[in-house]
Amino acid sequence: MDLKQKVAIVTGGGTGIGRATSIMLAERGASVAVNYSRSKAEADETVQRIQDYGGSAVAVEADVSRDAEVRAMIDAVVQRFGTIDLLVNNASITRHIPLDDLEAAAEDVWDDLFAVNVKGMFYCARAAAPLMKSKKQGAIVNVGSIAGLTGSGSSLPYAVSKAAVHGLTKSLARALVPEISVNSVVPGAVATRWWAGKEEQMQRLIGHLPLQRISTPEEIAQMICAVLAQPSMTGQIITVDGGQTM
Incomplete structure (x- = not known):
């Protein structure tokens, strides 16, 4: 699919992988709705960077864990750009809990992570799908994590939520054929703001990676x-993990 003149939504589009993807889609000729929940300043900055070189973008607020807000976001994007062709389900949260501290994986942690990381992706796909089907063409990418493949990550609930994202990808792919493709891009360690204050840990990890480097947001984008x-x-x-799960 040629990305020129397509309309894309990138959830969590103001920071990290989301920002890099928003900018890259705009560079390839797409109009981009940069979704945010709390990172308004970063989303506005991303939009400004796109507009500064002649691209088309708008920041759209929505908590993806709330179906009503997702549907309102879809309506706002359609009012602005006329349709939706592409969806990047990137918005995600975590809690840093030692994997073996089962008592710390409390009910609210499970609820919060699954609400954003899994249900949020489903809500966005469900709301955007009718527009894509009406044009008989669309594409969705869900951003997963190697935590969902290895079972290890920032917390046990996070790893399980990302495994659910991978399962959701396959189920949606079956549900939305033939008009819409649904795939998951699964990063390993990526040099984003989440490594702030953990630079020594990042350097130790690099030594264990076959390619001896941490991915950049632009490479994932x-x-x-x-x-x-x-x-x-x-x-x-x-x-896309530098060989970490090889």
């Missing part, structure tokens, strides 16, 4: 854009 543009693939879980 390149894969997301490539998957969105690929018309012959759906239901796939694509890992």
